Amino acid sequence: MKTKSKMSKDAAVRNKLKRKIAEGQPGDRLPRVRDLMSEFGTSQRVVERVLAPLIEDGQITARPGAGLHIAQQPDEPEAVFNADCLILYRASESRLARRLLVELVNRLRRNGYRVEMKAFVDEAEGESFLERQGRFRCCLLQTNFEVVSVRFLARILDCADALVVDGVSLTGIDADVIGTNWREALSVGYRMLQDRGHSRIGFLTSAHDARQIAMARREFLLLSGWEGPAPHPRLHTVAALPGSYRHSDLVGALPESPSDAAASTALIIWGLVEGRLLDAVLQEKNLKLGEDVSLLLLGSVDVPSEHVSRFDIVGNSDREKLDLFETVVTARIKGSKEPPRTHYLPIYTVVNGSIQRHDATLA
Structure with a gap:
């Protein structure tokens, strides 16, 4: 005869499973055996004893590696995934x-x-x-x-x-x-630079025709009030997708020297995932960050390899x-x-x- 303790644990596990079955839909995942063991402070043998009749009755399916699920009804053949x-x-x-x-x-x-x-x-x-x-x-x-x-x-x-x-x-x-929405991120960054007194603001981005990229380029033209038809002198595009930029892609967008009066005083860069690459270009050109040029990245604010804790960044949380x-x-x-x-x-x-x-x- 089962002891009262065994019966109560059996009943608790069974009630939990039946409630989940009643509230769920066919195919829904049920708690794992080890989770039921932990929740009710019982052994694997007790949980498996409770599961056995529910599996036999077709209320629960159990497959190795897939866990426990609410079974499909007889008139609803179970899909194979x-x-x-x-x-x-x-x-x-x-x-x-x-x-x-x-x-x-x-x-x-x-x-x-x-x-x-x-x-x-x-x-x-x-x-x-x-x-x-x-x-x-x-x-x-x-x-x-x-x-x-x-x-x-x-x-x-x-x-x-x-x-x-x-x-x-x-x-x-x-x-x-x-x-x-990278247009939103670009707008936030552009206005940050304007609020700090910058008017010669450049934008480095991909030349790809993907909708998000093309719309960000268009947003930059609108923000800067450029109507063309000549190309914007401070819109720098590279023939690579975001995340694939090379050293040479960055060189042309930065001032040639601290005294370059025609260059951008601030540059927004979208698509750079290695901040050390930008650091190397700055050193190569002997440009002082924040003095010769201000730099703002668009990217993931919580990925240190992007901003290397040196560059201001606007974007999402990875x-x-x-x-x-x-x-x-x-x-x-x-x-x-x-x-x-x-x-x-x-x-x-x-x-x-x-x-x-x-x-x-x-x-």
């Missing part, structure tokens, strides 16, 4: 973009989710991979500003119940889109972005019925001393 989340990312030189994905994968796997990652060079390679796959509960797509065709998006949705996109270039589609991806992807894996939407990250400013007041009468 290759993994809970597929992460598709376009191969690029951006270590920051790749690092975010790796950290996200680690978080999801620690929570018991099955995750598969796949890099692709172009859409043809991505489609070829998808053709050989089954289904996924959710797909996270990272394109690093490259153009995405409607056909490719449709192919992804043929394989995934939900789509999450890194970057707000793709808005107005049936997917959760997460990213930063940690907040990672947290938001985890929240949204997890909700889609669980089958959230909330309508997809665009999630804009807040804009922050960190002042490290690379912007100094400029005598407006000399501008």
Whole structure:
């Protein structure tokens, strides 16, 4: 005969599971065995004893490596998923973009989710991979500003119940889109420089035609009151995507010497992920930061390798972005019925001393 203590623990675990089943939906993840052991201070044998009849009755499914889930109803055949989340990312030189994905994968796997990652060079390679796959509960797509065709998006949705996109270039589609409004960040930074007396403000960015980049260039023209038709003398574009800039890309945008009267007194740089590269160019040109030129970066305020604690920076929080991806992807894996939407990250400013007041009468 069971003791009263054993019966009470059995009942507590059983009641918890039945309540979760009643409140949840087929396919929802249930607490792990070790979590139930910890919550009720009981052994694995007790938890497995409670689970056995629930699994046998078809109320719970248990698969090695996948954990416990609420079972599908008999008239709703259970879908077979290759993994809970597929992460598709376009191969690029951006270590920051790749690092975010790796950290996200680690978080999801620690929570018991099955995750598969796949890099692709172009859409043809991505489609070829998808053709050989089954289904996924959710797909996270990272394109690093490259153009995405409607056909490719449709192919992804043929394989995934939900789509999450890194970057707000793709808005107005049936997917959760997460990213930063870089026009807003540029406006904040430009006005910071104006408030400190700068009027000869330059902007270094990519020449790529991606929507976010093109709109940021247009925003700079509007902020500076430039109507053309000649090219803006202080708009410096480089033939590389953000995150892929080289030493030579920075050299031409900075003054040739401290006495260069025609050059920008302040420069906004978007897309630089290695602050040491900018430091090296300043030393090479013998320019004093904040005296010969004020520098402002657009990027991640909490990634030290970008601003090296020297350059003022306006942009998003990399940690907040990672947290938001985890929240949204997890909700889609669980089958959230909330309508997809665009999630804009807040804009922050960190002042490290690379912007100094400029005598407006000399501008």
